[in-house]
Structures are given as structure tokens and as C-alpha cells.
Amino acid sequence: MLKKLDEIKSKAIDELSGISDIKALEDWRVRYLGKKSALTQVLRGLSALPVGERKRVGASANETKDMLEAALAQKSEELKETELALALERGGLDVTLPGRPIPLGRLHPVTQILQEICDIFASMGFQVVEGPEVEWDYYNFEALNIPRDHPARDMFSTFWIDFENERGERPMLLRTHTSPMQIRIMEKTRPPVRVVVPGKIYRYEATDATHETMLYQIEGLAVDENITLADLKGTLYEFARRLFGAERRVRFRCDYFPFVEPGAEMAIDCFICGGSGCRLCSNTGWIEIMGAGMVHPGVLRGVDYDPDTYTGFAFGMGVERIAMLRYGIDDIRLFYSNDLRFLRQF
Numbered sequence: 297m298l299k300k301l302d303e304i305k306s307k308a309i310d311e312l313s314g315i316s317d318i319k320a321l322e323d324w325r326v327r328y329l330g331k332k333s334a335l336t337q338v339l340r341g342l343s344a345l346p347v348g349e350r351k352r353v354g355a356s357a358n359e360t361k362d363m364l365e366a367a368l369a370q371k372s373e374e375l376k377e378t379e380l381a382l383a384l385e386r387g388g389l390d391v392t393l394p395g396r397p398i399p400l401g402r403l404h405p406v407t408q409i410l411q412e413i414c415d416i417f418a419s420m421g422f423q424v425v426e427g428p429e430v431e432w433d434y435y436n437f438e439a440l441n442i443p444r445d446h447p448a449r450d451m452f453s454t455f456w457i458d459f460e461n462e463r464g465e466r467p468m469l470l471r472t473h474t475s476p477m478q479i480r481i482m483e484k485t486r487p488p489v490r491v492v493v494p495g496k497i498y499r500y501e502a503t504d505a506t507h508e509t510m511l512y513q514i515e516g517l518a519v520d521e522n523i524t525l526a527d528l529k530g531t532l533y534e535f536a537r538r539l540f541g542a543e544r545r546v547r548f549r550c551d552y553f554p555f556v557e558p559g560a561e562m563a564i565d566c567f568i569c570g571g572s573g574c575r576l577c578s579n580t581g582w583i584e585i586m587g588a589g590m591v592h593p594g595v596l597r598g599v600d601y602d603p604d605t606y607t608g609f610a611f612g613m614g615v616e617r618i619a620m621l622r623y624g625i626d627d628i629r630l631f632y633s634n635d636l637r638f639l640r641q642f
């Protein structure tokens with residue numbers, strides 16, 4: 297058997313030296329290393345041999361195999377090099393041609409803005425957390441002071457999930473805002489709380505240039521002792537200046553959101569016209585960028601925070617809207633229509 301292996305080896309090496317093209321090399325590989333080759337037969341037959349012989353023949357067969365494989369790899373390299381040299385000689389290969397481009401991906405404009413916003417708040421001590429997109433009615437509405445039949449539910453066009461509980465209710469939905477995470481976070485932690493929550497939200501809406509059924513929001517929440525409206529204003533003012541330029545001015549006006557009291561809408565002065573009025577700001581000089589307010593005492597009580605000890609502020613903004621302002625995009629649908637001509641611009 298050992299003699300047979302020696303024969304195989306020398307015959308194979310002999311033949312290999314005469315090979316000068318890739319096709320013949322492949323035939324050689326099949327003949328000497330393929331499934332039906334004599335060497336493979338020897339390896340397969342090992343188990344039938346007596347132990348002592350099995351060891352010797354096995355070692356030798358494996359050694360032969362390794363050696364033939366190494367010789368094959370070397371020959372293959374040599375052949376490739378000669379073919380390259382020949383092609384160069386014939387002029388068939390132009391090494392001055394540009395290489396094949398490697399397609400390079402990039403971050404979606406919404407992702408870029410999202411990261412930028414999170415970075416700004418992170419630098420002010422806010423933690424970034426995420427939450428579920430499929431939510432319970434309780435977190436999305438109830439715990440945020442929006443009970444069943446409350447007219448404030450009309451502010452949200454909702455996708456309900458077809459899931460019925462034992463009481464015949466359908467309490468599951470696609471979250472309509474990131475605010476439910478305020479509750480989930482406060483349920484799990486004690487103050488001080490400082491978080492921002494980026495994530496997707498869903499609304500049952502007809503799409504147009506300013507409405508989408510899926511979009512991103514960033515929620516913010518800070519709760520501690522002695523947090524006042526001044527903290528809210530200072531934090532959001534700093535945020536606006538970092539994102540839209542140090543010369544920005546901000547405006548807060550009363551607004552209604554059931555989970556804050558007082559509630560506000562924040563606007564920045566228009567960075568196109570500087571406040572004199574243009575198309576972007578609909579001639580008002582101001583651009584609304586988010587809702588905010590002081591966390592409602594009822595909301596705090598609901599998560600077992602004593603509103604006499606703790607106060608807090610919350611805010612929420614649409615990320616696409618910020619990206620549209622920042623890049624001068626006039627149709628929200630562009631973000632999710634996957635047109636590379638659009639996406640490559642960022």
C-alpha cells in the first residue's frame with residue numbers, strides 16, 4: 297500500500313511538471329485529488345485495515361494529499377502569472393484602465409440627522425434609549441393623560457393591530473409618537489431621568505408632500521428635583537443653536553398636549569430670510585420645530601413619582617421635518633421612495 301502511494305505521488309508530480317494551461321491543471325486535479333482518484337480510494341479504505349497498518353498508511357496518504365495540494369496551488373499561481381504576462385505581451389490587457397469601482401454606501405439623510413441630534417443631547421448628559429414600535433393603548437394614550445373617548449385622541453390617526461384581548465378590546469397599535477417611552481422609562485427608573493428616544497412612529501394618513509404614514513421622532517425627557525421651565529427653554533435653545541447655527545433665535549408659544557402642563561410649541565427664526573418672511577416660513581419669519589412642555593403632574597403620579605418632589609420637561613420632534621429644513625427638501629415622500637438620485641446627494 298505504501299509503495300502504491302509512492303507511485304501515485306511520483307506519477308502525479310511527473311505529470312504536473314508537463315502541464316502548461318489551466319484546463320489541463322483542472323483535469324490533473326480531478327485525476328489525482330478528485331473523488332474517484334486512487335488516493336481518495338486509499339483514504340476511504342483505511343478503516344478496513346488492521347490498526348498498525350492503518351496508522352502508517354493513513355499518515356502516508358495524508359502526507360501525499362497535502363503535498364499534492366500544495367503542488368497544485370503553486371502550479372496554479374505560476375500558470376496565472378504566465379497568463380498575465382502573455383496577455384500583457386499581446387497587448388490584450390491594458391493596466392492603465394481604471395479599476396472596477398467598489399460601490400460605497402452612505403447613511404440615509406434621516407439617519408445622519410438623527411445621529412446628529414442624539415449627539416447634541418448626549419453631550420448635554422441625555423442617554424439615548426429605544427422602545428417598541430408596536431405599543432399598547434395604555435402607553436401610547438392612557439398613561440399620557442389621553443383616556444378612551446378623550447377628544448385629544450383626534451390629534452392622532454392610528455393604526456390598530458388586529459389583536460383582541462379577553463375583554464374583547466383591541467388595545468394594541470403602532471405607536472403614533474415616541475412619547476409612550478416616557479412612561480416606560482419612568483416605570484423602570486427613579487429620578488434623575490435624562491433620556492432621548494429616537495424611533496419610528498406610524499400614522500394612518502393620506503400621504504402628501506408633508507405627511508407620511510411612517511416617520512421618525514425624537515422624544516426627550518428630563519425629570520429631577522427643581523427642574524423648571526427655564527431648564528426646558530435653556531436646553532432646547534442650546535439644541536437649536538447647535539443644529540441650526542449660533543445666531544438662531546427661538547420662540548416658545550402655548551400649545552396643548554395632554555401629557556404636559558404648560559405645553560408649548562417651539563419655533564426658530566427662519567434661517568433663509570432671517571425673519572423677514574419667505575416661502576420656507578410661509579411669510580411668518582418663524583419655523584415650528586417641536587412640541588414641548590412640563591411633564592403633567594397626573595403623568596408623574598401615574599408612574600409613582602411624587603409631583604411635589606419631582607418636576608420635569610419633555611419634548612418631541614419629527615426628524616424628517618428637521619432634515620427637510622436642514623437640506624432644503626420640499627417633499628417628505630422623497631425619503632422613502634428609494635431613488636438613488638435623491639439619496640446620493642447626502
Ligand code: DAH
Nearest residue numbers: 473553587588589610611612
Ligand atoms: N408626542 C407629540 C406628537 O407626536 C409631540 C410632543 C409634544 C412630545 C409635547 C412631547 C411634548 O414630549 O412635551 O405630536
